[in-house]
Amino acid sequence: MATTFQLDTLKIRMNDAALQRLDLHHRIQRALRALIMDGVLGPRVKLPATRGLAKSLGVSRDTVENAYVQLHRDGYIVRREGSGSYVSETVGIELRGATRKRAKLEPKPGAAQPGTGLSRRGRAILDSGGVSDQQVIKAFATGLPETRTFPTGVWERLQRQVMKDSRDHVLLHGDPQGAEPLRRAIAAHLNLERGAKVVPEQVLVLSSTRQALYLCAQLLADADKPILMENPGYFGARKAFEAAETRIVPIDVDAQGIRTDLLHADRSGASCVYVTPSHQYPTGVTLSLERRLALIAWAARHGKWIIEDDYDSEFHYDGSPTACVQGLDRHQRTLYLGTFSKTLYPGLRMGYMALPLELVDAFSRARSIMDGHTPQILQLTLARFMEDGHYHSHVRAMRKLYAGRREVLLASLVKRLDGVVQAVRPPGGLQIPCLLPQPGWTEEKTVRLAERAGLRLPGLSRLYAGEFRQLGWLLGYASLTAYEIEDAVLRLSNALSSA
Ligand SMILES: Cc1ncc(COP(=O)(O)O)c(C=O)c1O
Numbered sequence: 001m002a003t004t005f006q007l008d009t010l011k012i013r014m015n016d017a018a019l020q021r022l023d024l025h026h027r028i029q030r031a032l033r034a035l036i037m038d039g040v041l042g043p044r045v046k047l048p049a050t051r052g053l054a055k056s057l058g059v060s061r062d063t064v065e066n067a068y069v070q071l072h073r074d075g076y077i078v079r080r081e082g083s084g085s086y087v088s089e090t091v092g093i094e095l096r097g098a099t100r101k102r103a104k105l106e107p108k109p110g111a112a113q114p115g116t117g118l119s120r121r122g123r124a125i126l127d128s129g130g131v132s133d134q135q136v137i138k139a140f141a142t143g144l145p146e147t148r149t150f151p152t153g154v155w156e157r158l159q160r161q162v163m164k165d166s167r168d169h170v171l172l173h174g175d176p177q178g179a180e181p182l183r184r185a186i187a188a189h190l191n192l193e194r195g196a197k198v199v200p201e202q203v204l205v206l207s208s209t210r211q212a213l214y215l216c217a218q219l220l221a222d223a224d225k226p227i228l229m230e231n232p233g234y235f236g237a238r239k240a241f242e243a244a245e246t247r248i249v250p251i252d253v254d255a256q257g258i259r260t261d262l263l264h265a266d267r268s269g270a271s272c273v274y275v276t277p278s279h280q281y282p283t284g285v286t287l288s289l290e291r292r293l294a295l296i297a298w299a300a301r302h303g304k305w306i307i308e309d310d311y312d313s314e315f316h317y318d319g320s321p322t323a324c325v326q327g328l329d330r331h332q333r334t335l336y337l338g339t340f341s342k343t344l345y346p347g348l349r350m351g352y353m354a355l356p357l358e359l360v361d362a363f364s365r366a367r368s369i370m371d372g373h374t375p376q377i378l379q380l381t382l383a384r385f386m387e388d389g390h391y392h393s394h395v396r397a398m399r400k401l402y403a404g405r406r407e408v409l410l411a412s413l414v415k416r417l418d419g420v421v422q423a424v425r426p427p428g429g430l431q432i433p434c435l436l437p438q439p440g441w442t443e444e445k446t447v448r449l450a451e452r453a454g455l456r457l458p459g460l461s462r463l464y465a466g467e468f469r470q471l472g473w474l475l476g477y478a479s480l481t482a483y484e485i486e487d488a489v490l491r492l493s494n495a496l497s498s499a
Contacts, residue, residue, distance in 0.1 A: 004045065004046075005041065005045060005046065005047055005048055007048075007053075007056055009035060009040060010028075010031055010032065010035065011057070013031035013032075013034055013035060014027050014028065014031040014057075016031070016034075019031065024059055024063050025062075025063045025064070025066035025067045025070075026067075028057070028059075028063065028064060028067035029066075029067035029068075029070045029071055032047070032067065032071055032076070032077075033071060033074075033076055036076050036077075036087055036091060041087050042087065043087055043088065043089045043091065044086050044087060044089060045086065045087045046084055046085070046086050047068070047077060047084065047085040047086065047087070049084060050064040050065050050068060068085055071085075072085070075088055075090070075091060076088055076091055120245065121243070121244070121245050124242060124243055124244075124245045125243040127242075128239045128242045128243050129239070130239070131210065131235070131236050131239055139454075139455050139456070139480060139484065139488040140455060140456060140457060140458065140473070140475045140476050140477070140488060141456070141458070141476045141479065142282075142430070142431045142458050142474050142475075142476040143311075143312070143341070143342065143346075143430055143431065143476060144346065144430070144476050144478060144479040145341075145342050145343070145344075145345065145346070145398065145402075145430060145478050145479060146398060146401060146402075146478055146479050147345045147347075147479065149397070149398070149401070150344065150345050150394070151390065151394060154385070154390055155381065155385065158381050158384045158385055158388070158390075159377060159381040161384065162377060162380040162381050162384065163377065166376075166380060169376065170376040170377045170380060171376075172376075173372060173373065174372075174373045174374075174376045174379070175373060176364045176365070176367045176368035176372060176373045177203075177204050177205070177360070177364040177367075177373075178203060178204060178205025178206075178352070178373065178374065178379060179205065179376060179379040179380055179383065180200065181379075181380060181383035181384075181387070182203075182205055182379045182380065182382055182383040182386075183200040183201075183203040183205065184200045184383070185382075185383045185386035185387055186198075186200075186203050186205070186338070186352050186354075186386075187199055187200045187202070187203055187354070188386075189386060189391070190324075190326075190336070190338070190354060193314070194310065194313065194321075194323065194324045194326075194327065195323025195324060195327040195328075196323075196324050196326045196327045196336060196354060197326070197327050198326070198336070198354040201357070201360065202354050202355050202356070202357060202360060203352055203353070203354055203355075204352060204353045204354075204355055204360065204363050204364060204367065205350070205351075205352050205373070205374050205379060206350075206351045206352055206353060206367065206374065207349040207350065207351060207371075207374055208339060208341065208349055208350070208351040209236070209309060209311055209337050209338075209339040209341070209351045210236055210240060210351075211351065211367075211370070212335075212337045212351060212352075212353050213236065213237050213240035213241070213274075213307070213309075213337070214240045214243070214244070215353075215363055215366050215367065215370075216240075216272065216274075216305075216307050216335065217240050217241045217243070217244035217246050218244055218366060219359075219362055219363060219366055220271050220272045220305055220307075221241065221244060221246040221271055221272070222246075222271070223245070223247075224269055225246075225269060225270060225271040226246060226247035226248060226249050226268050226269065226270045226271075227241050227246050227247075227248055227249070227270060227271070227272055227273070227274060228248075228249050228250075228251050228263065228266060228268070228270045228272070228273040228274070229241070229248050229249070229250055229251065229273070229274045229465075230250075230251060230253050230258050230274065230275055230276065230280060230281075231250030231251060231252050231253060231464060231465050231466065232253065232281075232282055232283065232460070232463035232464045232465075232470070233250070233253075233274070233276075233281065233463060233465075234274075234276060234281040234282075234309065234463075235462065235463060237274050237309065241274075247268075248465070249266065249268045249270055250465035250466055251263060251266070251273065253280055253283060253285065254285075255285060256285065256287065256288040256290070256291050257275075257277060257280055257285050257286065257287030257288060257291050258273070258275050258280070258287065258291065258295070260291050260294035260295055260298060263294075263295065263298050264294075264298055270304065271304060271305060272304055272305035272306065272307055272335075273295070273299075273304065273305075273306055273307065274307045274309065275287065275295070275306065275307065275308055275309065275325070276308075276309045276310075276311065277292060277295075277308060277310070277322070277324070277325050278310055278311075278312070278313035278316070278321055278322065278324070278428070279311075279312060279313065279316075279426060279427070279428050279429040281309075281311070281463075282431070282433055282460060282463050282474045283424070283426075283433060284424060284426025284427065284428075284429055284431075284432075284433055286322055286427055287322075287325075289322070292322075292325050292328055293328065295325065296325065296328060296329045296330075296331065296333065296334075299329075299331065299333035299334070300329075300331035300333055304333065305333055305334075305335055305356075306325060306329070306333055306334045306335065307335050307337065308324060308325045308326055308334050308335065308336050308337060309337045310324055310336060310337060310338055311337070311338075311339055311341075311342060312342045312428065312429050312430055313428070314342070314343050314395050314399065315342070315395075315398070315399055315402055315428050315429060315430060315478075316399075316427060316428035317399070317402070317403040317406060317427065317428050318427040318428070319427075321428065324336060326354060332356035332357065332358070333356065334356070335353055335354075335355055335356065335359065336353060336354040336355075337351070337352075337353055338351060338352050338353075338354070339351040339352075340382070342430060343391070343394070343395050343398070344382075344391075344394070348378070348382075349374075350374060350378060350379075350382060398478075401478075402430065402477075402478045404482070405477050405478060405480065405481075405482065405485060406425075406426075406432065406477060408477075408482045408485045408486065409423075409432055409475065409477040409485050409489070410423055410425060410432065412485055412486050412489040412490075413432075413434065413475075413489060415489075416489050416490060416492075416493035417489065417492070417493055417496070419438065420436070420438060420441055420446075420496060421434040421435065421436055421441075421472065421473070422434065422435045422436075422437050430476055430477070430478035431458075431474050431475055431476040431477065431478075432474070432475050432477065433460065433472060433473075433474055434472050434473050434474070434475055435460075435470060435471070435472040436471045436472045436473075441496075442471060443459050443460065443461050443471040443472060443473070445499070446473070446496060447459055447473075449495045449496055449498065449499055450492055450495050450496070452495060453491050453492065453494065453495035454491070455488060455491060455492055455495065457473040457475070457492075458473055458474045458475070458476070459471075459472075459473060459474075460472040460473060460474055
């Protein structure tokens with residue numbers, strides 16, 4: 001701790017970027033305060049006289065005087081008639097105490113682990129590791145749509161219109177269940193495009209599928225009521241369920257989707273099952289009609305819930321997509337989950353649920369506790385985007401684009417990586433499962449080699465529970481142009497052949 005005032009130190013602090021927009025006297029005051037708070041200027045250190053400091057800094061004496069007056073008023077310095085200004089003793093004592101307290105908080109080797117002060121649920125959340133999806137490396141990132149073609153001009157125009165027409169409304173709190181025009185637009189879309197049977201009163205607007213999964217775990221599962229989940233399955237769902245300390249019971253998937261015979265045989269006391277019927281994640285398999293009906297019959301007979309994650313069904317390339325389970329379910333046992341992360345862009349953070357009527361109140365209340373509601377301006381802009389037909393046109397254009405990109409990736413994989421991976425042609429979606437059937441090409445090794453070439457291969461094995469794990473990758477392609485896909489596959493092939 002310094003015992004004398006150093007002009008240079010003050011000048012350096014005054015140049016902090018954070019202080020640049022302040023008046024001069026505020027900059028001097030804030031810089032001095034920071035030096036005192038950090039203990040650089042210790043208790044009883046004498047500050048220069050205002051006239052001298054003003055001269056050294058090239059400012060008026062009043063400017064320095066104003067800074068000192070404020071520091072004095074706030075108790076950082078004391079001013080003694082005929083003697084000068086000094087750093088206050090009491091601030092010094094407080095700071096020395098704080099420094100000691102801070103020192104105590106520094107983790108010592110072998111001391112308490114992170115998360116010690118958390119609840120059991122808090123530790124489960126910490127241990128889950130969260131979901132990291134800041135896709136800095138876009139090549140092969142799964143679930144990422146093309147964002148460069150998003151019609152931002154149209155969106156901005158509609159947003160301006162909404163602000164003009166509903167300014168008072170959008171600046172205030174909204175309905176936790178979601179804005180009525182958007183719920184109406186979502187219900188109309190689901191009924192028309194997904195064969196659903198939904199009224200706007202069943203729709204709950206959320207920030208994402210992930211939020212929907214989190215709510216499902218909170219509201220449907222208990223310590224003695226586990227969640228059944230497809231195996232392999234979506235890691236985002238697993239993390240949301242783990243964070244709620246829910247036991248997850250894996251149910252195997254085969255070429256027709258989730259094995260409903262295993263569901264019928266399950267005696268775990270589970271309250272619900274999580275499924276991705278349109279394009280099973282990650283296999284891409286579409287749940288057969290027979291299995292859909294068996295799933296609904298199981299839920300109706302045993303009073304279970306079906307959580308239907310319909311995350312990318314809009315992108316089905318081989319024929320029309322199968323109607324959703326919700327539309328077939330006459331017993332109101334299905335919670336339908338949709339997202340705009342794929343059809344529009346993931347940064348939007350907008351998703352929704354179409355709930356059985358008996359669950360709407362509980363889910364809306366839970367949402368009101370969590371974060372109130374989704375921003376009003378975004379909801380109303382999206383409602384107009386859908387009402388005016390822009391949503392439909394954008395999805396149609398993207399479907400065509402992605403279908404072409406899927407062919408480019410499949411052809412590229414055959415050309416460059418034949419004998420290493422076996423690509424599975426999915427009927428839709430934004431990614432392709434690639435299996436590693438050849439001995440010698442382990443997932444770990446290929447992921448490591450690719451990483452050296454700046455490519456991230458999303459591994460398949462982490463999506464499995466239990467002993468059997470299919471080795472391979474899930475390659476996302478929708479966000480890459482044909483040229484970028486070919487370039488990435490070439491880089492991958494070069495990286496692997498270097499081994
Ligand atoms: C199976 C599945 N469900 C849902 C989502 C979308 O999640 P969100 O709406 O949280 O962005 C994804 C994203 O990759 C996914 O793969």
